[in-house]
Amino acid sequence: MKTLKVALLGCGNVGAQVARILLEDASVLADRAGAKLELTGIAVRNVATQRDGQIPAELFTTDSAALVDDADIVIELLGGLEPAGELIGRALSRGASVITGNKALLAARGAELSALAFANDAQLRYEAAVAGAIPILRPISDSLSGDRITKVMGIVNGTTNFILDAMDTTGAQFDDVLAEAQALGYAEADPTADVEGHDAAAKAAILASLAFHTDFALENVYCEGISKITAGDVAAAKDAGMVIKLLAIAERGENGIGVRVHPTLLPRTHPLAAVHGAFNAVFVEAENAGELMFYGRGAGGSPTASAVLGDTVAVARRVVSGGPLPAIATQQSVQVMDFAQAATSYAIGLRVSDEPGVLASIASIFATNGVSIEALRQTVNRDSAPAVAELRIVTHRSTESALSATVAAVAELAAVQEVISVLRVEGN
Numbered sequence: 001m002k003t004l005k006v007a008l009l010g011c012g013n014v015g016a017q018v019a020r021i022l023l024e025d026a027s028v029l030a031d032r033a034g035a036k037l038e039l040t041g042i043a044v045r046n047v048a049t050q051r052d053g054q055i056p057a058e059l060f061t062t063d064s065a066a067l068v069d070d071a072d073i074v075i076e077l078l079g080g081l082e083p084a085g086e087l088i089g090r091a092l093s094r095g096a097s098v099i100t101g102n103k104a105l106l107a108a109r110g111a112e113l114s115a116l117a118f119a120n121d122a123q124l125r126y127e128a129a130v131a132g133a134i135p136i137l138r139p140i141s142d143s144l145s146g147d148r149i150t151k152v153m154g155i156v157n158g159t160t161n162f163i164l165d166a167m168d169t170t171g172a173q174f175d176d177v178l179a180e181a182q183a184l185g186y187a188e189a190d191p192t193a194d195v196e197g198h199d200a201a202a203k204a205a206i207l208a209s210l211a212f213h214t215d216f217a218l219e220n221v222y223c224e225g226i227s228k229i230t231a232g233d234v235a236a237a238k239d240a241g242m243v244i245k246l247l248a249i250a251e252r253g254e255n256g257i258g259v260r261v262h263p264t265l266l267p268r269t270h271p272l273a274a275v276h277g278a279f280n281a282v283f284v285e286a287e288n289a290g291e292l293m294f295y296g297r298g299a300g301g302s303p304t305a306s307a308v309l310g311d312t313v314a315v316a317r318r319v320v321s322g323g324p325l326p327a328i329a330t331q332q333s334v335q336v337m338d339f340a341q342a343a344t345s346y347a348i349g350l351r352v353s354d355e356p357g358v359l360a361s362i363a364s365i366f367a368t369n370g371v372s373i374e375a376l377r378q379t380v381n382r383d384s385a386p387a388v389a390e391l392r393i394v395t396h397r398s399t400e401s402a403l404s405a406t407v408a409a410v411a412e413l414a415a416v417q418e419v420i421s422v423l424r425v426e427g428n
């Protein structure tokens with residue numbers, strides 16, 4: 001049986017689990033791959049750091065370049081743009097195949113690295129980069145390649161789902177839950193990437209690129225994170241029978257392809273509302289297949305390692321069987337939908353003076369901007385003097401531009417004391 005040399009770059013949350021599985025399950029993996037997968041070394045920053053005692057100490061090295069130069073397969077789990085990008089380029093340039101979970105790098109340079117792989121008869125696989133353990137990239141790229149995908153919508157960041165879910169179910173504080181998500185190995189090295197939606201935006205760009213056969217630039221993804229979501233927003237959502245989730249949405253419409261990431265209100269009966277903890281779920285709509293849903297663990301060392309090992313076995317099989325790589329399909333150029341044209345529905349919370357004519361003047365601004373109100377709930381607080389009322393308004397779908405103009409004009413009304421929250425709504 002052939003032996004393939006596997007270099008592992010990084011021994012953090014995911015890398016350590018990949019090393020464990022490569023060592024523990026060596027014989028099973030060899031059977032499935034048709035070749036022995038020999039872990040030749042693990043690139044780390046400091047070989048003296050205390051780590052899992054099951055991994056032989058002699059595997060650790062700080063010479064990542066030498067490791068890459070001797071490998072048939074390189075598994076990159078360092079994270080960040082550099083030196084990950086340079087090392088992946090180095091491996092592909094010499095014909096070694098690469099598996100990575102680095103969505104930040106792929107969203108920035110995925111098309112370029114895929115072309116480099118193809119030019120050097122090497123493979124580049126990255127199932128772990130989107131929605132952790134969930135097989136989603138292969139279904140989109142392979143299983144649905146005979147169909148036309150119209151929309152991809154999902155929860156693709158485990159850390160933020162873990163935080164929002166804990167705030168919803170236990171009333172926990174944002175910062176405490178973030179620390180727990182970090183301790184459990186869900187968060188990025190810099191958790192700002194999770195909390196501000198950048199990680200989900202990178203995943204959304206990758207999903208859109210594969211789903212719509214194009215190279216969708218990260219800079220064209222509209223991105224809003226969850227850092228401004230308060231316990232009050234979560235409680236108000238609960239009162240209204242809704243839940244707040246960070247959604248990534250990529251859709252093809254008449255005005256082109258729009259990709260956005262933002263906190264979203266969902267009815268509690270919506271399937272995505274039932275996605276708890278660090279789990280992820282992705283809905284795909286295709287012209288002929290209809291609706292599909294993929295669900296599973298979106299973060300964490302072992303689940304993510306599962307996706308990495310799946311790619312490693314697939315890569316090894318092809319190295320063993322040989323033959324030309326399938327040609328890269330021509331990338332279609334796309335019109336990027338202006339975010340102002342995206343159709344959404346808003347839930348708006350307002351604190352207003354409880355006086356005659358307030359509702360009428362608010363309703364008139366909605367009408368002037370062509371935004372239709374679907375539901376309105378008013379709670380009056382008579383204990384305060386003068387009395388104030390809290391309004392919760394849900395709109396029908398309209399363009400972002402009309403909705404934001406409406407909120408801006410309403411905020412200017414003298415009777416409007418505060419715009420408490422503005423959240424987009426899906427599934428209503």
Ligand SMILES: NC(=O)C1=CN([C@@H]2O[C@H](COP(=O)(O)OP(=O)(O)OC[C@H]3O[C@@H](n4cnc5c(N)ncnc54)[C@H](O)[C@@H]3O)[C@@H](O)[C@H]2O)C=CC1
Binds near residue numbers: 076
């Ligand atoms: N943790 C998760 O749930 C998931 C992570 N990923 C991705 O997988 C990759 C790794 O993630 P984690 O293991 O969570 O990160 P981590 O921060 O736990 O591990 C990265 C390791 O690489 C090491 N490292 C960084 N630069 C290095 C260098 N120049 N030389 C040697 N070692 C270096 C760090 O010291 C650290 O030990 C990232 O790209 C991440 O976005 C993807 C899906 C899920």
Ligand SMILES: N[C@@H](CC=O)C(=O)O
Binds near residue numbers: 158159160187300
């Ligand atoms: N930090 C990411 C890890 C997986 O991609 C997340 O929380 O989803």
Ligand code: NA
Binds near residue numbers: 137
């Ligand atoms: Na995945």
